[in-house]
Amino acid sequence: MAQIKKIALVTGGSRGLGKNMALSIAQKGIDVMLTYNSKKDEALAVVAQIEQTGQKAAALQLDAGNVKSFKSFFDQVTIVLKDTFNTDHFDFLINNAGVGVGGSFAETTEEDFDMLFNIHFKGVYFLTQKALPLINDGGRIINLSSGLARFSTPGYAAYASMKGGVEVLTRYMAKELGARGIAANVVAPGAIETDFGGGAVRDNEHINKYIADATALGRVGLPDDIGGVVAFLCTEDAKWINAQRIEVSGGMYI
Numbered sequence: 237m238a239q240i241k242k243i244a245l246v247t248g249g250s251r252g253l254g255k256n257m258a259l260s261i262a263q264k265g266i267d268v269m270l271t272y273n274s275k276k277d278e279a280l281a282v283v284a285q286i287e288q289t290g291q292k293a294a295a296l297q298l299d300a301g302n303v304k305s306f307k308s309f310f311d312q313v314t315i316v317l318k319d320t321f322n323t324d325h326f327d328f329l330i331n332n333a334g335v336g337v338g339g340s341f342a343e344t345t346e347e348d349f350d351m352l353f354n355i356h357f358k359g360v361y362f363l364t365q366k367a368l369p370l371i372n373d374g375g376r377i378i379n380l381s382s383g384l385a386r387f388s389t390p391g392y393a394a395y396a397s398m399k400g401g402v403e404v405l406t407r408y409m410a411k412e413l414g415a416r417g418i419a420a421n422v423v424a425p426g427a428i429e430t431d432f433g434g435g436a437v438r439d440n441e442h443i444n445k446y447i448a449d450a451t452a453l454g455r456v457g458l459p460d461d462i463g464g465v466v467a468f469l470c471t472e473d474a475k476w477i478n479a480q481r482i483e484v485s486g487g488m489y490i
C-alpha cells in the first residue's frame with residue numbers, strides 16, 4: 237500500500253534549530269515547507285539540501301511577528317501546497333521562528349517587550365489559529381519554548397515569559413484540537429550554539445563554559461541535538477505524546 241505523504245511547515249527554517257529540524261524531518265520521509273524572515277538565500281539552500289534527499293521542499297517569506305500579514309502568508313501557502321506538493325493540506329506545524337533579545341527586568345523597554353511578545357507569543361497564537369483550516373485532522377503542532385521557562389537566568393524576563401505563555405497555550409491547543417486528532421507539544425531546548433542572541437552561546441568562551449558546567453552532560457547544545465527530537469514528534473511512534481513539555485537540554489540546571 238502506498239504511504240500517504242506528510243508535509244511539515246517549519247517557521248524559521250533558514251538557520252539554526254529550524255534548519256536542523258527541516259533537514260531531520262525530511263530524513264523521516266516527510267516533505268517540508270520552511271519559512272525565512274530576511275535570509276532567502278539561506279532558506280533556498282536548505283530547500284536544495286532537502287531536495288537532494290529525495291523529499292519535496294519549498295521556502296516562503298514570513299514575518300512571524302506581523303499578524304496582519306498571516307492571511308496573505310497562508311494564501312501563499314495554499315498556492316505552494318498546490319503547485320509544489322499537489323495537495324491542499326499539511327500535517328505538522330512547527331512554531332520555531334524567533335529572536336533572542338535579552339535585558340534585565342528593570343531595564344526592559346516597551347519596544348523590546350512588544351517585539352518579543354509579537355514574535356514569540358501573539359504570532360504563535362494567531363499563526364496556529366489561521367493554519368487550522370489547512371492542517372489535516374490527525375496532524376501535530378510543535379511549539380518551541382526554552383529551558384529559560386523552567387529556570388530563571390537574569391536578563392531573560394520578557395523572552396522567557398513569552399515562552400512560559402506558549403507552554404500554557406500548548407496545553408489549551410492540545411485540549412481543544414484533540415477532537416480533530418491533532419496533538420500539540422512543546423520542545424524546550426537548553427542553550428544551543430546558533431546565531432540566536434548574537435551567537436553568544438557559540439562565540440563567547442566564558443558563556444559557553446559556564447553553560448557546559450551547568451549541564452549534566454557537560455557541554456552546550458548543538459542544533460543536531462534538537463532537530464531529531466522534533467522530527468521524532470512528527471512520526472507514528474510519537475502518536476500518543478500530547479500536551480507535553482519535552483526539555484532537550486542535556487540536563488541543564490538540574
Ligand SMILES: NC(=O)c1ccc[n+]([C@@H]2O[C@H](COP(=O)([O-])OP(=O)(O)OC[C@H]3O[C@@H](n4cnc5c(N)ncnc54)[C@H](OP(=O)(O)O)[C@@H]3O)[C@@H](O)[C@H]2O)c1
Nearest residue numbers: 248250252253273274275299300333334427428430431432
Ligand atoms: N539557540 C538557543 O539557545 C535556543 C534555546 C531555547 C530556545 N530557542 C528557540 O528556538 C527557536 C530557534 O532559535 P535559533 O537558535 O535557531 O535562532 P537563529 O539561529 O537566530 O534562527 C532564527 C530563525 O528564525 C527566523 N526569524 C527570526 N525573526 C523572525 C521573524 N520576525 N519572523 C519570522 N522568522 C524569523 C530567522 O529567519 P532569517 O534567517 O530569515 O533571519 C531564522 O530562520 C526560537 O524560537 C528560540 O527562541 C533557542
